[in-house]
Amino acid sequence: MDQTPRIGLSYLAANQAMKHVTLNESLRRLDAVVQLSVVSRSEAAQPAAPLAATSYILPSEKTGDDWDFMADGAVASFQDGAWIEIAPREGWLAWIEDEASLFVLTGEGWEAVQGTASGPVETLGINSEADIANRLTVRSDAELLTHDDVTPGTGDARKIINRADDTRVASVVFQTGFTGEAEFGLAANGGFELRTSDDGTSFDTALSVDTATANVGVGGPPTGRLSVIDQTAATNDQSTLSVVRDGYFATASLDTYANPATYSSFSIQKRARGTLDVPLPVQSGDWCGGFSFRGFAAGDNWVQSALVNAQVDGPVSGTDVPMSLGFWTGNGGVNERVRITSAGRVGIGTTSPSCALHVAGAVRLGSAAIASLPSASDAGAGALYFVPDLPAGAGVIFSDGTGWRSVTTGSLI
Incomplete structure (x- = not known):
């Protein structure tokens, strides 16, 4: 072996004449590759008047009287008025001046290690190890993102999460012990959602916002401006939508529009409405929704004290659904006190009024002298x-x- 295996420096032979020539050649080679810095790795045309001690990594489309005979990816260094070719080895580092980036030679070619300008970083771990699945990993009690007051910027600060298309997800997931419990963001084939999970695998939608209409759904995708969807079997102590306030009073309001000619309505619809025979036909007596008023009793129990309820009160034909309205009151339990039928009859103490006003019991008139x-x-x-x-x-x-x-x-x- 007459050269060093990695950099290719020529050994001095015993009794060699003009040893200084061999030594100087090795020194020039060391000067070119130690702390390697090249002008460019994309410059294809051989410079007509290169500066002394400048180097280039040759691209495949290189041209020039000297560069044509050199290998793709070789380091071409201009020294003592001539170009010399140096074959780099895997693991060499080179600073690319026109990209202001540090590159390493791998089996795939020259790849960026760290860029002070625009050079890409394949993975980055801060106080932790990053991998291909999590290219950026930060292990810290807190992370701060603040507006740019150095460049300076606009004063805005925005975190952008960009997905490929609307069949993919763009979201933020919150975990405990690396098991997901909550997530918010853009859902696949859906709008903006807030979801929760008790096992980290199956997530239930708590809140959904249609990004096109800004309609809001509680418990699932919205079907109107505000929709409440209960996809579970509820018990007497479970509510899909609750408004709670400390103190004696809790209120939920629906405001009218600014135009007095318009109005606001609160709608409760039976799921079968509009498709009355699928999956089950609507029958006379079916409950279709209502308002429940409850009181708080001992033992942390909510007791139903009053109810306004709508129910079907006759044969259903197509979309013609006759509906009655009942008013229920009680103490710990409720009984129907008043019913208004679809025909406009009012029953007090009876659920089957036979005339415009049917009172099952005594009636007391107002008294006046x-x-x-x-x-x-x-x-x-x-x-x-x-x-x-x-x-x-x-x-x-x-x-x-x-x-x-x-x-x-x-x-x-």
């Missing part, structure tokens, strides 16, 4: 009063539109 009765015309024809001081004794009177008459005799009083 003769002297304090309002005018019959103001009360309107048909108005009733109980009068305790009628000449013939206490009794009921009615208005005929102009005067008050006794129900018993029909005479004016």
Whole structure:
């Protein structure tokens, strides 16, 4: 062997004449490769008047009287008025001046190690080890991202997570012991979602926002401006949407629009609405939604105290669904007290009113002495009063539109 194996420096032979020539050649080679710095790795045309001691990594499309005969990827160094070719070996480091980046020679070619300008870094671990799956890994109690006041920038500070298309996910996941418990971001084939998990594998949607319409869904994708979807079997103590406030009162409001001609509505719909025969037909008596009012009792239990409920009260034909409205009250449990049918009949104490007003029980009229009765015309024809001081004794009177008459005799009083 007459050369060193890695850099290719020529050995001095015993009794060699003109040893200084061999030694100087080795020194020039060392000067070129130790602390290797090259002008460029992309410059293809051989410079006509290169500076002394400048070097280039030759690209495959190189041209020039000397460079044409050199290997692709070789280091061409201009020394003592001539170009010399140096074959680099895997593991060599080179500073690329026109990219302001440090490169290493691998089996795949020259690759960036760290760039002070735009050179890419394959992986980066801060107080930790990074890998291909997690190219950036930070082990720290806190991380700070702040606006650029050095360049300076605009004063804004934005973290951007970009996905390939809407079939992929762009999200932030929160874990405990490297098991996912919560996630928010853009879901695959969906909008912006907040999801939670109890096993790190299966996630349930708590909140979903349609990015095109800004409609909001609680428990699933929205079907209207605000939708509440319960995908689990609820018990008496479970609510899909709850509004809780410390103290005595909790409120949830729906505001009207600024235009007084418009209004806001709160809609509760049975899932089968619009597709009444799939998967189950809507039957007479089916409950279709309502409002429940509850009180808090001992033992941390919510007790249902009042209910306003809508239910089907007749045969269903297509999208024609007759609906009644019931009012329920109670103490620890509720019973239906008033029902308004789809025909407009009102039942008090009965769920099957037979006329416009059907009262199952006693009815008490308002009481007024003769002297304090309002005018019959103001009360309107048909108005009733109980009068305790009628000449013939206490009794009921009615208005005929102009005067008050006794129900018993029909005479004016």
